[in-house]
Amino acid sequence: MSTGIPKEEPRLLEQIKEFYDRASDLLDLDEGELELIKGCDAALRVTFPFKRKDGTIVVIQGYRAHHSRHRLPVKGGMRFSSSVDLQEVEAMASLMTLKCAVVDVPFGGGKGGIRINPSDYTEKELERIVRRFTTELAKKSFIGPGRDVPGPDLGTGSREMSWMADTYVKLFAGTDIHANGVVTGKPLSMGGIEGRTEATGLGVYYSVREFMSDKSIMEQAGLGDSVGTNLVGRSFILQGFGKVGYHAALYISRAGGRIVGVSDRKCGILRWGGIDPEALKQHKDAHGSVDGAFADDDLDAVYRGSDVSKLLEEACDVLVLAAFQQQIHVQNASRIKARIIVEAANGPVTPYAEEILERRADGAAVIIPDVVASAGGLTVSYFEWLKSLSNVRFGRLTKKWEERSKLVMLEAWEDIGGSVDAEKRHRVLQGPSERDIVFSGLADSMIVAAQDTIETSKRLNCSLRQAAYVNSIAKIHESMKHAGLLLA
Ligand SMILES: NC(=O)C1=CN([C@@H]2O[C@H](COP(=O)(O)OP(=O)(O)OC[C@H]3O[C@@H](n4cnc5c(N)ncnc54)[C@H](O)[C@@H]3O)[C@@H](O)[C@H]2O)C=CC1
Numbered sequence: 030m031s032t033g034i035p036k037e038e039p040r041l042l043e044q045i046k047e048f049y050d051r052a053s054d055l056l057d058l059d060e061g062e063l064e065l066i067k068g069c070d071a072a073l074r075v076t077f078p079f080k081r082k083d084g085t086i087v088v089i090q091g092y093r094a095h096h097s098r099h100r101l102p103v104k105g106g107m108r109f110s111s112s113v114d115l116q117e118v119e120a121m122a123s124l125m126t127l128k129c130a131v132v133d134v135p136f137g138g139g140k141g142g143i144r145i146n147p148s149d150y151t152e153k154e155l156e157r158i159v160r161r162f163t164t165e166l167a168k169k170s171f172i173g174p175g176r177d178v179p180g181p182d183l184g185t186g187s188r189e190m191s192w193m194a195d196t197y198v199k200l201f202a203g204t205d206i207h208a209n210g211v212v213t214g215k216p217l218s219m220g221g222i223e224g225r226t227e228a229t230g231l232g233v234y235y236s237v238r239e240f241m242s243d244k245s246i247m248e249q250a251g252l253g254d255s256v257g258t259n260l261v262g263r264s265f266i267l268q269g270f271g272k273v274g275y276h277a278a279l280y281i282s283r284a285g286g287r288i289v290g291v292s293d294r295k296c297g298i299l300r301w302g303g304i305d306p307e308a309l310k311q312h313k314d315a316h317g318s319v320d321g322a323f324a325d326d327d328l329d330a331v332y333r334g335s336d337v338s339k340l341l342e343e344a345c346d347v348l349v350l351a352a353f354q355q356q357i358h359v360q361n362a363s364r365i366k367a368r369i370i371v372e373a374a375n376g377p378v379t380p381y382a383e384e385i386l387e388r389r390a391d392g393a394a395v396i397i398p399d400v401v402a403s404a405g406g407l408t409v410s411y412f413e414w415l416k417s418l419s420n421v422r423f424g425r426l427t428k429k430w431e432e433r434s435k436l437v438m439l440e441a442w443e444d445i446g447g448s449v450d451a452e453k454r455h456r457v458l459q460g461p462s463e464r465d466i467v468f469s470g471l472a473d474s475m476i477v478a479a480q481d482t483i484e485t486s487k488r489l490n491c492s493l494r495q496a497a498y499v500n501s502i503a504k505i506h507e508s509m510k511h512a513g514l515l516l517a
């Protein structure tokens with residue numbers, strides 16, 4: 030019997046356009062304006078020759094897309110992956126435009142990358158490639174603190190952001206005192222911000238916690254049972270154990286979620302007795318993979334090589350996709366058993382897979398969409414950008430003042446006979462560190478984004494993805510209208 034669902038997947042760019050169309054059908058907006066918002070403003074492809082350590086010459090290809098410049102700068106990650114091409118960065122950049130609007134970050138969307146497998150290159154070679162790529166971006170006005178601000182993404186981190194910032198600031202910024210805002214995800218020593226490394230994974234946890242505290246979502250997922258209407262005691266499997274996957278696992282497990290499965294590129298492990306993310310991370314850092322963290326006979330299942338993706342098909346309450354795009358597709362969607370699927374990566378579920386998951390015989394799976402779940406890194410990157418513009422650490426000017434004000438209150442309380450033990454006194458009196466401020470801003474942004482999404486999904490009786498897109502497109506439309514950008 031034909032399901033009407035094709036066997037071939039669209040490319041990532043068509044995937045995001047399809048999701049956009051499924052949401053924009055719910056909006057009463059002019060079709061031409063919707064098309065304008067959907068399209069990509071500008072994209073750049075650069076190639077340059079690169080002489081390797083052994084003398085061979087390779088041609089490096091780098092890309093950067095500005096999906097929407099309705100607000101500047103545009104913002105989005107810079108990835109290293111052999112998959113990177115023009116359509117991929119355009120698709121990812123459009124997700125960034127939507128994500129910025131979801132968490133009220135006043136930026137347009139961008140994304141870029143270099144088409145390499147970083148493990149094929151030495152650190153020195155990677156540094157030369159990143160510096161050259163940054164130079165190309167600068168020469169073409171595709172980077173700058175008020176124009177385009179890259180951040181970390183798949184395969185890159187604070188090391189690469191450091192090289193980009195240093196190249197831009199030293200060669201192109203002159204005396205611009207805001208120049209260090211050219212990149213986010215920098216190490217603290219380069220003007221980075223406390224908490225950016227954890228931010229995307231922590232944001233995944235905040236959003237999962239919020240969605241899983243909603244009774245109707247839990248019932249819809251078939252989880253309105255005795256275990257409780259939140260994530261405590263629920264089983265989680267994570268695909269990807271890099272920056273995002275590790276921190277998501279860490280915070281979920283600290284909050285009482287049970288991590289029972291984890292995979293990286295090489296291996297997937299399932300252990301119903303539970304997996305400690307910190308111990309697993311130590312093993313991965315020492316050995317390069319989660320493989321070998323447990324003896325095979327201490328595991329309920331282990332998948333290696335081309336079988337790694339089979340871990341996604343194991344039964345669990347929540348499946349967190351924190352690796353790569355298009356991981357649940359027409360070929361495997363019908364075998365996915367998780368009740369809730371969290372898109373911590375960008376675009377990990379294809380549109381046709383989504384249809385299959387929505388029509389599942391045992392009840393539709395709930396998908397927490399990427400534009401909400403993975404927005405924590407972007408949010409803290411925004412805070413870092415603000416820090417770079419002001420050139421001062423958050424809390425530096427007010428910490429002692431807050432401590433003094435709280436002391437006055439506490440003493441007034443003690444004067445009328447109240448008492449507080451020494452440990453509590455210390456905690457109450459402490460002013461906030463930069464990390465406290467960042468995490469509270471992150472929590473607030475993620476909670477509001479999740480609640481807005483839930484509210485719209487109930488109001489329009491639509492999926493969480495459609496709801497998040499609807500909210501986002503409506504905000505972008507409003508902003509473009511007021512800027513006069515929708516007029517012919
Ligand atoms: N780093 C960030 O701040 C943000 C990242 N993202 C997205 O999250 C995803 C992960 O990014 P990061 O953690 O930063 O990257 P990363 O490079 O630190 O880690 C990627 C992880 O995924 C694993 N992986 C890759 N392909 C896999 C496969 N087919 N099966 C199982 N595991 C696989 C790798 O082994 C590694 O453990 C990407 O899609 C990225 O675009 C989204 C928002 C922000």
Ligand SMILES: O=C(O)CCC(=O)C(=O)O
Nearest residue numbers: 105106180182406407410
């Ligand atoms: O912090 C950044 O700019 C990177 C964020 C990003 O690439 C993403 O959310 O996918």
